Amino acid sequence: MAEDARGRLIDAAGRAFAERGFEGASVRDICSDAGVNIAAINYHFGDKQSLYVACLEQAQCSESRQTLQAADPSLPPEARLHGFISGMLAAQGDPDRPRWHNALMLREMAHPTTAAAEVLKRYIRPLAETLREILEQISPGVSGMSHDGWPVGFSVVSQVLFYAVHRPVVRLLMGEAEHDALDVDFLADHITRFSLAALGRGPTIVGPSAVPSAGTRKTVPR
Amino acid sequence: MAEDARGRLIDAAGRAFAERGFEGASVRDICSDAGVNIAAINYHFGDKQSLYVACLEQAQCSESRQTLQAADPSLPPEARLHGFISGMLAAQGDPDRPRWHNALMLREMAHPTTAAAEVLKRYIRPLAETLREILEQISPGVSGMSHDGWPVGFSVVSQVLFYAVHRPVVRLLMGEAEHDALDVDFLADHITRFSLAALGRGPTIVGPSAVPSAGTRKTVPR
DNA sequence: GATTGTTTCAAACAAACGTTTGAATTTTCA
DNA sequence: TGAAAATTCAAACGTTTGTTTGAAACAATC
Numbered sequence: 001m002a003e004d005a006r007g008r009l010i011d012a013a014g015r016a017f018a019e020r021g022f023e024g025a026s027v028r029d030i031c032s033d034a035g036v037n038i039a040a041i042n043y044h045f046g047d048k049q050s051l052y053v054a055c056l057e058q059a060q061c062s063e064s065r066q067t068l069q070a071a072d073p074s075l076p077p078e079a080r081l082h083g084f085i086s087g088m089l090a091a092q093g094d095p096d097r098p099r100w101h102n103a104l105m106l107r108e109m110a111h112p113t114t115a116a117a118e119v120l121k122r123y124i125r126p127l128a129e130t131l132r133e134i135l136e137q138i139s140p141g142v143s144g145m146s147h148d149g150w151p152v153g154f155s156v157v158s159q160v161l162f163y164a165v166h167r168p169v170v171r172l173l174m175g176e177a178e179h180d181a182l183d184v185d186f187l188a189d190h191i192t193r194f195s196l197a198a199l200g201r202g203p204t205i206v207g208p209s210a211v212p213s214a215g216t217r218k219t220v221p222r
Numbered sequence: 223m224a225e226d227a228r229g230r231l232i233d234a235a236g237r238a239f240a241e242r243g244f245e246g247a248s249v250r251d252i253c254s255d256a257g258v259n260i261a262a263i264n265y266h267f268g269d270k271q272s273l274y275v276a277c278l279e280q281a282q283c284s285e286s287r288q289t290l291q292a293a294d295p296s297l298p299p300e301a302r303l304h305g306f307i308s309g310m311l312a313a314q315g316d317p318d319r320p321r322w323h324n325a326l327m328l329r330e331m332a333h334p335t336t337a338a339a340e341v342l343k344r345y346i347r348p349l350a351e352t353l354r355e356i357l358e359q360i361s362p363g364v365s366g367m368s369h370d371g372w373p374v375g376f377s378v379v380s381q382v383l384f385y386a387v388h389r390p391v392v393r394l395l396m397g398e399a400e401h402d403a404l405d406v407d408f409l410a411d412h413i414t415r416f417s418l419a420a421l422g423r424g425p426t427i428v429g430p431s432a433v434p435s436a437g438t439r440k441t442v443p444r
Numbered sequence: 445g446a447t448t449g450t451t452t453c454a455a456a457c458a459a460a461c462g463t464t465t466g467a468a469t470t471t472t473c474a
Numbered sequence: 475t476g477a478a479a480a481t482t483c484a485a486a487c488g489t490t491t492g493t494t495t496g497a498a499a500c501a502a503t504c
Contacts, residue, residue, distance in 0.1 A: 020245075023243065024243065024246075026460075037481095037482055041462085042462090043481070109390065110387050110390070120395070147404065151408075151409070155413065155416045158384030161380070162380030165332050165387055168331065168332070172339070172342050173347070182369065186373075204420060227452085248491070249492060259453050262451085262453095265451070270492065
């Protein structure tokens with residue numbers, strides 16, 4: 001809150017762009033939210049487009065800490081996968097990380113502008129490489145499958161991204177109360193179990209004892 | 223092409239809204255594309271917002287034929303699941319169905335307006351019920367799992383929606399040539415196999431014989 | 445063929461848009 | 475303290491926005 005004008009502008013603009021899109025967010029609303037004069041955008045960034053790019057750069061730089069723990073190759077692969085999924089899920093609701101960071105990048109990825117290539121190179125590609133490494137560790141040979149194992153990786157991350165993109169639908173489908181019960185820990189466990197079962201590691205997700213052998217709910221398998 | 227002004231307007235507006243969003247699409251561009259006068263929007267729909275709702279209604283009504291085949295309870299559940307997934311995937315690239323129909327509904331679901339509730343009731347909810355029925359048939363008891371089995375259904379549809387929402391990212395990650403090889407048949411088989419394996423039905427997706435017993439690629443299990 | 449009702453058209457509307465200006469104000473640093 | 479740089483400000487810029495107007499063109503009915 002006590003940031004300088006430039007920082008407050010990026011924060012206000014990031015929230016506006018993430019929520020209403022680039023054309024849906026007006027510079028007047030943004031400046032009003034940031035508590036700065038209209039001319040501040042021109043002074044600090046040049047124009048609206050450059051402000052948008054600045055928001056995207058800020059969103060890229062703030063990587064979730066939890067995602068990084070999945071990069072440790074010394075951990076057992078199941079724990080790394082759980083960490084990866086949990087990290088991606090947590091990034092959505094991380095209190096230390098502004099809400100709009102993820103939402104804005106999702107918008108950019110769903111409807112890429114000229115800035116998309118940079119986001120992909122700096123943010124998405126490293127994540128993809130980490131996941132590929134984990135999956136290869138879990139199921140050796142998966143990288144040599146058809147299309148270099150990309151579809152398998154997509155099947156994993158798609159489950160995570162679903163809750164980021166389609167949360168409004170989930171809320172409407174399940175109802176408010178049931179939806180709120182789907183916290184990060186539950187979803188991370190579910191997605192990890194679903195994916196491990198598909199890969200032939202761990203029990204299938206239905207049946208009397210559907211709890212993974214390596215840990216219980218709310219616990220990262222060690 | 224030889225439609226009346228109202229029809230041409232919906233088509234042009236649908237494409238514009240799906241591609242550039244509600245605020246990103248100007249009524250002048252839409253009317254120019256449709257080959258009608260600016261005032262036609264006011265005359266036929268009242269205003270831009272009502273035109274948007276008309277587009278959404280049109281998109282809801284044109285349901286893909288292939289999705290329906292999954293509703294036949296007499297088929298084996300694995301075939302129904304494959305049909306369901308294949309139908310959803312095919313709806314994206316159905317030549318008989320304008321490209322924008324799916325894209326527009328995805329936009330509405332990711333960032334709901336007041337019209338979202340209707341889309342959910344008429345389009346999403348029935349799909350969800352069909353899937354729930356199929357999954358219960360495949361793995362009895364899944365509906366009685368935690369949160370009424372919703373997460374399991376989400377894990378299935380999320381894989382399909384991923385290719386609808388994040389196709390630009392897939393293209394950039396894999397490269398143009400590799401991406402084009404991911405046709406509807408391949409993806410339907412992959413997602414079906416991944417999901418069935420997670421549910422404990424069918425082999426896991428990696429290993430020497432990763433082909434489902436009930437059929438080969440490009441073949442719906444009978 | 446005159447008279448309806450329907451649809452199209454060019455032109456203009458006020459409002460909002462992103463952007464720019466040049467003078468005030470604050471901050472910086474010698 | 476005083477000059478220079480950095481920042482903020484109210485006001486206006488020209489465009490584009492969605493919308494409206496009233497006349498013209500078309501179609502249908504008697």
